Amino acid sequence: MDTILEMKNITKTFPGVKALDDVSIKVERGEIHALCGENGAGKSTLMKVLSGVYPHGTYEGDILYDGGVQEFKDIRDSEDRGIIIIHQELALVPLLSIAENIFLGNEISENGVVNWPATFARTGELLKKVGLKENPATLVTNIGVGKQQLVEIAKALSKKVKLLILDEPTASLQENDSQKLLDLLLEFKAQGITSILISHKLNEINRVADRITIIRDGKSISTLDARGGNITEDDIVKDMVGRDMAHRYPDRTPNIGTEKLMEVRNWSATHPLHPERKVVDNVNIDVAAGEVVGIAGLMGAGRTELAMSIFGQSYGTDISGEVLINGKPVDVSTVEKAIASGLAYVTEDRKEMGLILEESITTNITLANLPGVSENGVLNDGAERSVAEEYRNKINIRTPNVAQKVMNLSGGNQQKVVLSKWLFAAPEVLILDEPTRGIDVGAKYEIYTIINQLAADGKGVIMISSEMPELLGMCDRIYVMNEGEIKGQLAAKDASQEAIMRMILKA
């Protein structure tokens, strides 16, 4: 086996922070090499050093690639040498076609005039390679996230890739899309393409990775060989967090009330742009005090749409149905009224819809309950800060200062800020939409602990998640949703991933 890439003793400092401290990693030609670590461990920084985002000279250490020391000046430089990185946030232009996106910046052209027939023909070939059945002229905005991911990969293939780096490619994908993507990686491996896979999903890593390098706090901890099949998820987790994780989910003794705390009856909503499409169709769900109820389903099943339409009609048109809290119908027609009725909705997209990134932790935490820190519309600075300090201590937001801007926090801490915001609004029922998306194992455990505490305090929790083990580990009861309808419900003790899948697929 020869080595395609070796990064030796890489150290990268930002003002005041050592993001990478003497990190080394060795990748062999033709393997799938997984890179693991908690959020903020330095995985993305390492890849940015490799791809030239941080050019030669801004870091210490050497990059040996394809037989020589490399001094990349920028991304283009590393791309020319066959290193292609696909970022977590996709870099596609929504209103351009698939073909235009694939050849963006790399157009098939002569004297500046694009050769469209060749472009489309070549796109067709690339799409076949990644197994995407779409017309090259389709606009990227009209295809799902899973397919967009494939377009990104096709774009990488168009550039004669030797080393493909995927930064959390399956973070926003559904189970079946993820599987397809992983199969594709295995196929590339067979064709001799080397990949580096950054992922939080340990089962995926276990499935495809040949070797695993684990980074913690900016240092390389270990490289495990997974080819023998004797590496368990616990081995990886142990190195990632530096301690044993006996349980992925905190223990909890449910104390579920006998009355229904919230009940949603005959709830329907239609797509705002396609009035003929019923996105939520006659849904009936309920949750009791002290209960954690899950909603399982595939992407596009209508779960987020259900939650948002209930929460102040934030999604959809032609909304009908009834919401009852403690047996009495409540008005949830605006977000303001929904909050006043005792509802809270923690969005799945914390950066776009949950936080004001430019503002401080304090400002974000009090945003949904400004009357709680003001008198006659005049804010009380001191009260605001003490609220922020309270939540910082209570749910362990890691920051030197609550005046810190939220954009400087890691994903897990950002999520804790969003949760704090809603805890401060003192709701009866919390709808948590993918509460642990894109955050690391340690922070997930903390979020789970908060959820359990909420239930113990007698709140009702509705949890939407695409990670079935999470639902199975956390919930008392799981609703299964597909194509806008509730297909059934399972008690936690009867539920299994297979049972949920069967219920989804049952027509």
Next chain:
Amino acid sequence: MTDTETKSIGYYLRTHIREYGMVVALVAILAFFQVLTDGIMLKPVNLTNLFLQNSYIIIMAVGMLLVIVGGNIDLSVGSVVGFIGALAAVMIVNWDLPTVLVIPVCLIAGAIIGAAQGYWVAYWRIPSFIVTLAGMLVFKGLTLALLGGASVGPFPDSFQAMSSGFIPDFLGGFIEGRFNVFSMTLGVVLAALLPILGLRSRAKQAKFAAVEEPMAVFVTKHAVAGIAILFVTYLLSTYRGLPNILVIMAVLIAIFTFITNSTTLGRRIYALGGNEKAAKLSGINTKRLTFFTFANMGMLAALAGLVFAARLNTATPKAGLAFELDVIAAVFIGGASMSGGVGKVIGAVVGALIMGVMNNGMSIIGVGIDWQQVIKGLVLLAAVIFDVYNKNKA
């Protein structure tokens, strides 16, 4: 002073460089022209003129700040200035209506104009650039129509007093040309009041958590502000006292600083501009807020229109031409962000003063209107580059 304290002062200043940087720039520009104009710049009569000349820009900059922080822009304010001036002239000169009636009617008309534009922006989600560009054309046309293409004037004294009057000297016997004791007293009271209020708010904060602003910064800030206030009021008192318009401006600045810093309304406007979706999902009525910022802007533009007409003592079809550009430039020089959610009232005021001092200073030393524009343009660009540079460095 201990080592950690010095460090935290350095950290505080670095994170707040924009706020203090602009004030330093203003002082530097003032000093520069003071030297270049052989001391004319800070002569009482020139200082008085400086405030009179820039009052309408500052008044509108305060409103524009809210609009821009909310994530929008208002291009129509220049035309609204012209239109309201014309409306006032027609009502007062042609119809002989009393000033006390005309002023509130004009302010309400301005608020309605702002609201009418805000309605389309807020409830129909039509981009504010388009709506107010349309408003700019519409009200420019209506001004012409109202005035029949000619100037209307002059105004009675009661109306002119708004922009060219001075606070009478209640304490010094109302004698023109003598040192204005009452004005000076007002300055002293204000200079004493600010640190007292500041200390009170610090004490209130300290009850809950450590105060973020280091004491040394607090003391320096208030010392500089106090000296500036005393110095300016002293100079003005040796001439004719505080202009009425300066008092109006000071009150407006105080009100809007309070709204933006200390009220839930202000906080919500920042949230709206910072992330509209997140604000909406936090139960904030984003539409109503947007609507409010425009109605407010319209009213302040009307006030500026009255002040401007009173100053010229006539309403002309050309009044207000291109004012919107000066106002918007002032807000951006003052550190507001194009994408919304960031900006301070004081910043916008300082931005307007920087533009005003440059206009005034360059005119005194005889720089032509051509080069004045070039230089002002470059200053705007430099201020925004400074912003972006600071942001990238952080």
